[in-house]
Amino acid sequence: QSVLTQPPSVSAAPGQKVTISCSGSSSNIGNNYVSWYQQLPGTAPKLLIYDNNKRPSGIPDRFSGSKSGTSATLGITGLQTGDEADYYCGTWDSSLSAYWVFGGGTKLTVL
Amino acid sequence: QLQLQESGPGLVKPSETLSLICTVSGGSISSSSYYWGWIRQPPGKGLEWIGSIYYSGRTYYNPSLKSRVTISVDTSKNQFSLKLSSVTATDTAVYYCAKDSSSLLWGQGALVTVSS
Numbered sequence: 750q751s752v753l754t755q756p757p758s759v760s761a762a763p764g765q766k767v768t769i770s771c772s773g774s775s776s777n778i779g780n781n782y783v784s785w786y787q788q789l790p791g792t793a794p795k796l797l798i799y800d801n802n803k804r805p806s807g808i809p810d811r812f813s814g815s816k817s818g819t820s821a822t823l824g825i826t827g828l829q830t831g832d833e834a835d836y837y838c839g840t841w842d843s844s845l846s847a848y849w850v851f852g853g854g855t856k857l858t859v860l
Numbered sequence: 861q862l863q864l865q866e867s868g869p870g871l872v873k874p875s876e877t878l879s880l881i882c883t884v885s886g887g888s889i890s891s892s893s894y895y896w897g898w899i900r901q902p903p904g905k906g907l908e909w910i911g912s913i914y915y916s917g918r919t920y921y922n923p924s925l926k927s928r929v930t931i932s933v934d935t936s937k938n939q940f941s942l943k944l945s946s947v948t949a950t951d952t953a954v955y956y957c958a959k960d961s962s963s964l965l966w967g968q969g970a971l972v973t974v975s976s
Contacts, residue, residue, distance in 0.1 A: 849897070
């Protein structure tokens with residue numbers, strides 16, 4: 750059972766927009782930066798969004814992130830077949846024992 | 861551009877110790893205020909953070925693995941390493957090393973299978 754909660758799957762047609770939610774608590778999302786990772790089949794996770802809503806260089810502006818309270822959201826517009834992947838949210842949990850926590854991952858299918 | 865590369869045995873016997881090394885290139889492991897961490901992913905499953913280390917040697921570990929994990933750093937070789945003791949089949953996973961700041965920059969991963 751993951752500390753952060755994500756929907757197991759989402760789907761949309763090419764060119765459409767999709768959002769992926771990530772729900773946590775005050776000890777993690779509520780008080781720490783959220784990052785998002787894309788994992789294409791058979792590859793390592795790749796940083797998509799850091800510090801809630803910043804994109805590393807090379808990540809297109811079709812990808813966006815936001816945070817409100819104890820939840821975060823990844824948005825992807827102009828969906829492409831190459832966006833089919835697993836997406837994970839992650840953040841620091843500053844409870845009694847501080848450590849990184851992740852969502853269970855969301856499988857994006859571009860129909 | 862910073863790159864990380866995992867290396868180590870791909871097969872470990874049950875009850876033995878899993879050992880992996882992460883080599884950092886394109887930057888010094890001790891020149892920035894980052895931690896350096898390990899994350900694993902069992903086949904077909906999600907991500908589990910194992911622990912991280914600062915270049916000074918300060919560590920923090922996942923509470924669920926803490927009793928079996930040791931992470932160390934060798935600044936002279938620009939490497940950090942992971943040791944996980946008393947492994948079982950449930951420790952079979954792809955092990956990733958990563959630069960740990962407010963987000964994670966990942967290596968390509970190394971599959972470690974625990975089997976006799």
